[in-house]
Amino acid sequence: xxxxxxxxxxxxxxxxxxxxxxxxxxxxxxxxxxxxxxxxxxxxxxxxxxxxxxxxxxxxxxxxxxxxxxxxxxxxxxxxxxxxxxxxxxxxxxxxxxxxxxxxxxxxxxxxxxxxxxxxxxxxxxxxxxxxxxxxxxxxxxxxxxxxxxxxxxxxxxxxxxxxxxxxxxxxxxxxxxxxxxxxxxxxxxxxxxxxxxxxxxxxxxxxxxxxxxxxxxxxxxxxxxxxxxxxxxxxxxxxxxxxxxxxxxxxxxxxxxxxxxxxxxxxxxxxxxxxxxxxxxxxx
Amino acid sequence: xxxxxxxxxxxxxxxxxxxxxxxxxxxxxxxxxxxxxxxxxxxxxxxxxxxxxxxxxxxxxxxxxxxxxxxxxxxxxxxxxxxxxxxxxxxxxxxxxxxxxxxxxxxxxxxxxxxxxxxxxxxxxxxxxxxxxxxxxxxxxxxxxxxxxxxxxxxxxxxxxxxxxxxxxxxxxxxxxxxxxxxxxxxxxxxxxxxxxxxxxxxxxxxxxxxxxxxxxxxxxxxxxxxxxxxxxxxxxxxxxxxxxxxxxxxxxxxxxxxxxxxxxxxxxxxxxxxxxxxxxxxxx
DNA sequence: ATGCCTTACGTTATACGTAATTATT
DNA sequence: AATAATTACGTATAACGTAAGGCAT
Numbered sequence: 001x002x003x004x005x006x007x008x009x010x011x012x013x014x015x016x017x018x019x020x021x022x023x024x025x026x027x028x029x030x031x032x033x034x035x036x037x038x039x040x041x042x043x044x045x046x047x048x049x050x051x052x053x054x055x056x057x058x059x060x061x062x063x064x065x066x067x068x069x070x071x072x073x074x075x076x077x078x079x080x081x082x083x084x085x086x087x088x089x090x091x092x093x094x095x096x097x098x099x100x101x102x103x104x105x106x107x108x109x110x111x112x113x114x115x116x117x118x119x120x121x122x123x124x125x126x127x128x129x130x131x132x133x134x135x136x137x138x139x140x141x142x143x144x145x146x147x148x149x150x151x152x153x154x155x156x157x158x159x160x161x162x163x164x165x166x167x168x169x170x171x172x173x174x175x176x177x178x179x180x181x182x183x184x185x186x187x188x189x190x191x192x193x194x195x196x197x198x199x200x201x202x203x204x205x206x207x208x209x210x211x212x213x214x215x216x217x218x219x220x221x222x223x224x225x226x227x228x229x230x231x232x233x234x235x236x237x238x239x240x241x242x243x244x245x246x247x248x249x250x251x252x253x254x255x256x257x258x259x260x261x262x263x264x265x266x267x268x269x270x271x272x273x274x275x276x277x278x279x280x281x282x283x284x285x
Numbered sequence: 286x287x288x289x290x291x292x293x294x295x296x297x298x299x300x301x302x303x304x305x306x307x308x309x310x311x312x313x314x315x316x317x318x319x320x321x322x323x324x325x326x327x328x329x330x331x332x333x334x335x336x337x338x339x340x341x342x343x344x345x346x347x348x349x350x351x352x353x354x355x356x357x358x359x360x361x362x363x364x365x366x367x368x369x370x371x372x373x374x375x376x377x378x379x380x381x382x383x384x385x386x387x388x389x390x391x392x393x394x395x396x397x398x399x400x401x402x403x404x405x406x407x408x409x410x411x412x413x414x415x416x417x418x419x420x421x422x423x424x425x426x427x428x429x430x431x432x433x434x435x436x437x438x439x440x441x442x443x444x445x446x447x448x449x450x451x452x453x454x455x456x457x458x459x460x461x462x463x464x465x466x467x468x469x470x471x472x473x474x475x476x477x478x479x480x481x482x483x484x485x486x487x488x489x490x491x492x493x494x495x496x497x498x499x500x501x502x503x504x505x506x507x508x509x510x511x512x513x514x515x516x517x518x519x520x521x522x523x524x525x526x527x528x529x530x531x532x533x534x535x536x537x538x539x540x541x542x543x544x545x546x547x548x549x550x551x552x553x554x555x556x557x558x559x560x561x562x563x564x565x566x567x568x569x570x
Numbered sequence: 571a572t573g574c575c576t577t578a579c580g581t582t583a584t585a586c587g588t589a590a591t592t593a594t595t
Numbered sequence: 596a597a598t599a600a601t602t603a604c605g606t607a608t609a610a611c612g613t614a615a616g617g618c619a620t
Contacts, residue, residue: 053617314586316588316600
């Protein structure tokens with residue numbers, strides 16, 4: 001059987017041009033490499049080199065062998081990489097969510113329930129169901145229930161948007177507010193891809209939005225700590241540094257409410273049972 | 286580096302289902318194979334097996350590894366095969382011809398001029414020039430000259446068709462004959478693909494043809510040794526067992542004559558020079 | 571001279587075998 | 596009992612290193 005170390009040696013010779021240089025790069029001695037290449041030729045039953053008195057050069061067959069060797073070794077590398085990636089995925093719980101809020105709650109819960117797993121998460125407005133089916137996600141958070149063969153879906157909790165302003169803000173005394181009334185104000189909002197963020201952008205075309213993940217946010221907060229924020233029940237429940245002087249005004253539009261659902265593959269249902277159970281009671285207003 | 290013998294062992298295990306059976310097939314002992322598989326896992330840094338007390342089973346990663354291993358080993362096999370084929374081609378002179386006749390002359394000449402080479406030849410009405418360019422042929426015989434960059438062409442010899450009948454045949458006294466006059470007769474002709482054969486079929490739609498390569502020919506000759514044959518100068522020059530009572534009647538149609546040319550790749554011109562030289566003088570009628 | 575390859579001989583690493591043990595069916 | 600896998604220890608193959616020599620530039 002032709003072994004990969006021989007193909008590696010062949011490629012080293014191809015790169016270096018001489019046996020001695022290749023031997024040095026491979027941490028071998030010249031005689032060792034010389035014989036190893038002879039053995040390769042013998043195993044193949046084909047001459048790969050023109051052996052002149054003081055120099056060996058690849059012949060046509062040798063060059064052909066090099067291209068094959070490159071392909072084979074890259075396949076071997078690919079194999080190792082694929083397997084390591086797969087191994088990694090076994091030790092990772094990947095959560096995809098249509099909104100950032102649920103992740104604030106689910107990530108710490110998952111981390112404590114599965115202390116041996118890495119928790120990876122993404123907020124996206126892409127096709128989460130497709131990602132779940134393909135194995136890109138182990139669990140997804142949707143704003144509507146799913147009934148599909150092979151998937152398991154369970155209601156998670158409801159959520160509601162608030163406009164958050166500092167006490168003393170012109171709107172601070174309002175009992176509720178609508179998108180129409182807020183249109184034009186600048187907000188700090190959740191990351192792009194978050195469904196709430198998308199909703200705000202759609203509903204308030206005259207507003208400016210600064211995204212949480214954006215470093216500019218720090219500048220804005222520093223310059224004007226009174227810039228309003230849009231927040232929600234889940235975010236408030238899971239944020240420990242709520243400003244003392246923050247006032248949360250419920251947003252009255254019906255679109256500002258949602259029910260979230262957790263979905264996983266049926267085959268993994270048992271594995272994630274702990275995560276599906278014992279949700280906190282909804283926040284008391 | 287992952288070595289191919291390990292991948293082979295993995296595939297043997299995949300085929301056999303147990304280490305002991307695989308070890309037997311590989312002419313190894315169980316402990317040896319057991320450790321070899323452990324080393325493979327260590328090198329990859331990935332578990333490939335579920336190790337139960339009394340039994341090892343491939344896990345998901347292991348099955349993934351099997352598919353990669355199959356691909357890699359088939360690539361290695363392919364490499365060896367390609368190289369051996371190439372090596373073979375270096376020791377073979379492959380001649381493609383539009384007609385069988387020239388091969389009767391060229392093959393023995395080539396065999397004696399290049400005693401170390403194998404001579405391979407084919408008669409075809411396919412694209413000989415394309416085959417020459419691609420390296421499928423080293424030399425081709427055409428019925429017309431070629432002027433093309435990278436190819437070398439030289440006139441070879443002319444040829445002329447005859448109707449061959451036994452003495453006493455109704456046509457035996459003719460000085461010449463035309464296709465139109467022969468249309469309807471049954472012939473034994475050269476193999477399919479031969480340009481003369483194609484010509485006869487086109488010119489004599491009412492005739493039946495028995496091909497030389499066809500075993501039926503033996504039956505026909507046995508039953509009726511007077512079945513006419515179509516032959517040519519080159520064939521007559523190179524056939525030693527011409528029947529004593531054979532009469533060869535020239536075919537009068539102008540299409541029954543041809544000039545053959547030898548063509549090789551310019552880069553091989555030197556190599557084949559001996560074959561291009563010292564053709565026999567044309568046959569005296 | 572110096573660089574490059576090879577031959578001859580000795581050495582080491584590692585893949586393999588043997589024997590014994592454990593566990594499962 | 597029979598089958599399967601593993602552990603522990605010894606062995607042998609073959610890949611490798613060292614020393615020396617030839618043959619070029």
